[in-house]
Structures are given as structure tokens and as C-alpha cells.
Amino acid sequence: MPEDSTAEGPTGAALLAACSALANPHRLRILGALADGRQYVSLLARQLGMSRPLLHMHLQKLQAAGLVRGELELSEDGRAVKYFEAVPFALEITPQVVKASLPTLPETAERTDHDEKETEQ
Template identity: 65%
Template sequence: MTGDDLVELLAALANPIRLRIVARLAGGRQYVSQLAREIGVSRPLLHMHLQKLEAAGLVSGSLELSADGKAMKYFEVTDFDVRLTAAALADAADSLTPPARKEQT
């Protein structure tokens, strides 16, 4: 995992709603409407948080059709394991993308 990947992952988890989402999905996959009700947020807000978690590689989504032909988006937790040690953080810091420098005029 690169430093940039680690920053993205930690940023994704640094939100109480996203932590609740991961906790709920740890119990098994769920479709968006059910998850929104259980978390207590609107579907648009849930989608925003799910996109952040998906970009960080923490959850994955799949579109499925129900028996009555209704499209349902299911999400589940991906298989991830993050161990934060001083050495792991030092390695990650060494691989961070350097910040952009402003050109001097």
C-alpha cells in the first residue's frame, strides 16, 4: 500500500457515518435502501459516503435485479487488513506524492 493509498483509506474511515456503514456491511451485504434506513441517512447522502468508501477499496457494489425486475444496488465490505505500525507509517510516508509547488514569479 502506497502512502497515497493509506491517506485515502484513513480519510475514508475518518467519518462516523462511513464507520457505521462499514460496521453494518461487516455483517453481510445489503442493498442501498435497507442500509440507508438502518444508518438513518438519506439515500443520496449514503451514496456519497459509499462512493468514498468504494474509491478507497473498502466496499464494493453490484447491481442486481430483484424477482420483480427492480434494479437493486448491493454493497459489501471488501477483504482488507490494515496494520498501522510506526514502520508501516514511515514506509507509507516515503512513498507519498510530493505536494505541488507553486512556481515563483
């Protein structure tokens, strides 16, 4: 068996955050647009044909998930410009990876394994 039991997987929280961030067509386009180069918000909004506040919101979600990174800079002519770039992540998801991530999934009250008397099939 070619299994490498030391292969690190994402935490449940990280996996959930990443998948949630990717579960939207706009955010997929945004991430795709940043795949081969950084860009600043206003221009990116025009390129993608969406409003700037909307793009801002989606970028926040992508950044919170760690898929994208932003940096505020001052351009030559003095204006504040915020550039975003894709984080070079590589997320491999399989049923086993999901299973392995569960212990670190916060959410909805851990199964407290009290009243479970012979619930086996």
C-alpha cells in the same frame, strides 16, 4: 529481531485514502453494518437513519478507498438493486508502516532536497 523485512505495506496513496475514508462516524457505521453481510442502498439508508443521497456519497468514498464494493443486480421482480459489501481488508498501521509508505505518497511537492545545507541538528 522478529522483523520480516518482506512484509508488504500499503502505498502512501492507499493508506491516505483508507484513513480518509475511515475518518468519519457515518462511514464507520456503514462499514460496520456491512461487516457481516451485504445490503442494498435504500434499505441500508433506512437502517442507519440517514438520507439516501448522503449514504450514496459515503459509499462512493468507501468504494474509492477500496474498503467496500458494490454490484448492481436485477431482483426477481425486475427492479435494479445495488448491493454493497465490505472488502475483507486487514490494515495494520504503525509508525514504521507509515514511514515505509511515504515514498509512494504523491501530494504536496516531494521535498526536492536542493537548498538543504547542513540542516541537521
